[in-house]
Structure formats: structure tokens, C-alpha cells
Amino acid sequence: MSQRKRESNANELSRRGFLKGAGLGAGAVATGVMTPAETLLAAEKKDEIRGPGELAVTLRVNGRRHRLQVEPRVTLLDALRDRLGVTGPKKVCDHGECGACTVLLDGRPVYACMNLAADVAARNLPVETVENLGTPEHLNTLQQEWVRQDASQCGFCTSGFIMAATALLRDTPHPSPEQVREQLSGNLCRCGTYPKIFAAVEAAARRGPGSA
Ligand code: FES
Ligand code: FES
Incomplete structure (x- = not known):
């Protein structure tokens, strides 16, 4: 849980x-x-x-x-x-x-x-x-990776996932795959884009501190 x-x-x-x-x-x-x-x-x-x-x-x-x-x-x-x-x-x-x-x-x-x-x-x-992060014209790193990895389908879950991932990356700039999955375990995506969501967070982390 x-x-x-x-x-x-x-x-x-x-x-x-x-x-x-x-x-x-x-x-x-x-x-x-x-x-x-x-x-x-x-x-x-x-x-x-x-x-x-x-x-x-x-x-x-x-x-x-x-x-x-x-x-x-x-x-x-x-x-x-x-x-x-x-x-x-x-x-x-x-x-x-x-x-x-x-x-x-x-x-x-x-x-x-x-x-x-x-x-x-x-x-x-x-x-x-999520309104406090990037803007449509200037997405932050995590949001850019969300787009790049095609992590949204209907998008209803997206802002919630991004806020949960933001908290993780601010505390733990280089999380393990297990830490990413644990942090996001309280969020559901009915469209099933989990692999792309995890990939987006991991790609943002690779780009370094300040990605969120
Ligand atoms: S709308 Fe709050 S947890 Fe689903
Ligand atoms: S993209 Fe549709 S619920 Fe996650």
C-alpha cells in the first residue's frame, strides 16, 4: 500500500x-x-x-x-x-x-x-x-520527457503522476527503477501507459538535478 x-x-x-x-x-x-x-x-x-x-x-x-x-x-x-x-x-x-x-x-x-x-x-x-511547474511554451525537463516518451494517452492521470514524480525527483534526483515504481504506486493509469511513464521519469532523472 x-x-x-x-x-x-x-x-x-x-x-x-x-x-x-x-x-x-x-x-x-x-x-x-x-x-x-x-x-x-x-x-x-x-x-x-x-x-x-x-x-x-x-x-x-x-x-x-x-x-x-x-x-x-x-x-x-x-x-x-x-x-x-x-x-x-x-x-x-x-x-x-x-x-x-x-x-x-x-x-x-x-x-x-x-x-x-x-x-x-x-x-x-x-x-x-502542476500549474506551478512548466508552461506549455516552456515545459520543465520532466514534462518534456513525458512528451518525448509518449507517456500520456487520455491524459487524465498525467498531472497526478507528474506531481508524484516531481516530489520524488526533488528528494531523490537519481532514483532506482524500484523507487520510481514505489513512488508512483498510488497513481493509476487506466490507459495502461505505465512503461512509458516510468521511462519518462527515469529519462528526466538521467538529465540531472533540477529536472523537476
Ligand atoms: S480523484 Fe483523488 S484519488 Fe482519485
Ligand atoms: S493516460 Fe489515460 S488514464 Fe493515464
């Missing part, structure tokens, strides 16, 4: 309990080290229940701060796509299974559909999406 799958199982608690999940106790989240589930439980203990109406939150996305109103049940994925127009992360399963919604939260790949926007905002964690 991939790390993201394990974490998404824990986060399911915060989604199920969304009405109480708005209980974002300031003390509980101030350290920024609590998981969503721990934050929820701490808030419940203090009986700090807010919502279900909208909350004013600030999300840090791709280096910009965005003020918005969200109900506590709104996922990070819906906030990005529907409120902020950041549509790189794709909504496919909406249930922590496919990885199409993968974004980097404080540099770590997570399923945006399994995190609550209000919780991410309360923890003041930076969010990075």
Missing part, C-alpha cells in the same frame, strides 16, 4: 466527520504537526465545533494566498478546481483511489480529494499543483 493510500485512509475520518471537522481548534493546529484526524479529535475534546456554515479561510496555492469562504465539508480538490480555477488536479474517483488529484502539500504528494480545504488552511500548508 502506498504512503498516500495509508494517509488517505486516516484522512477519511476527517471527511466522514466533516460537520465536526470544522472544529479547527487554534491551539491544536498552531503547531502544524497534527494530522487531520488528530486535529479533529483534539477539537472534539475541546467541544470546539464550527460549521456547517461557511468558514473564511486562506489557502496558499502555488505561491499565492487566496482568501475564500468554504463549508467545512469542501475538499481541497473542490476548492482548487471550483473556487480557484486551478484545474490541473483532476477529479476522477474522488475517493483516494486513483491519484489523479495528487498535489504537493508542504512538498509531499497527497490526494487533494482526501484533504479538507479548511484543514489545509488551518495548518497553513503550502499547496503546489
Whole structure:
């Protein structure tokens, strides 16, 4: 089971309990080290229940701060796509299974559909999406290799794979084939382009640090 799958199982608690999940106790989240589930439980203990109406939150996305109103049940994925127009992360399963919604939260790949926007905002964690990488005119190295290796068919999985691979290449510029497969094990490609996806990541790694 991939790390993201394990974490998404824990986060399911915060989604199920969304009405109480708005209980974002300031003390509980101030350290920024609590998981969503721990934050929820701490808030419940203090009986700090807010919502279900909208909350004013600030999300840090791709280096910009965005003020918005969200109900506590709104996922990070819906906030990005529907409120902020950041549509790189794709909504496919909406249930922590496919990885199409993968974004980097404080540099770590997570399923945006399994995190609550209000919780991410309360923890003041930076969010990075594929929009923060190359542009259509100036693809970064990893994206260039994606094209060169023909690693996309329908493309629905692509941004999620690229964000997961980006996290890997930033931490481990020269990963082994096994490390590439392990890192990408939380992402599914229904078109079955896995060999080309792995080849793209490995080719980018060969081009050296800074490829992501
Ligand atoms: S849409 Fe989030 S994991 Fe599938
Ligand atoms: S390219 Fe179609 S799901 Fe991966």
C-alpha cells in the first residue's frame, strides 16, 4: 500500500466527520504537526465545533494566498478546481483511489480529494499543483520527457503522476527503477501507459538535478 493510500485512509475520518471537522481548534493546529484526524479529535475534546456554515479561510496555492469562504465539508480538490480555477488536479474517483488529484502539500504528494480545504488552511500548508511547474511554451525537463516518451494517452492521470514524480525527483534526483515504481504506486493509469511513464521519469532523472 502506498504512503498516500495509508494517509488517505486516516484522512477519511476527517471527511466522514466533516460537520465536526470544522472544529479547527487554534491551539491544536498552531503547531502544524497534527494530522487531520488528530486535529479533529483534539477539537472534539475541546467541544470546539464550527460549521456547517461557511468558514473564511486562506489557502496558499502555488505561491499565492487566496482568501475564500468554504463549508467545512469542501475538499481541497473542490476548492482548487471550483473556487480557484486551478484545474490541473483532476477529479476522477474522488475517493483516494486513483491519484489523479495528487498535489504537493508542504512538498509531499497527497490526494487533494482526501484533504479538507479548511484543514489545509488551518495548518497553513503550502499547496503546489502542476500549474506551478512548466508552461506549455516552456515545459520543465520532466514534462518534456513525458512528451518525448509518449507517456500520456487520455491524459487524465498525467498531472497526478507528474506531481508524484516531481516530489520524488526533488528528494531523490537519481532514483532506482524500484523507487520510481514505489513512488508512483498510488497513481493509476487506466490507459495502461505505465512503461512509458516510468521511462519518462527515469529519462528526466538521467538529465540531472533540477529536472523537476
Ligand atoms: S480523484 Fe483523488 S484519488 Fe482519485
Ligand atoms: S493516460 Fe489515460 S488514464 Fe493515464
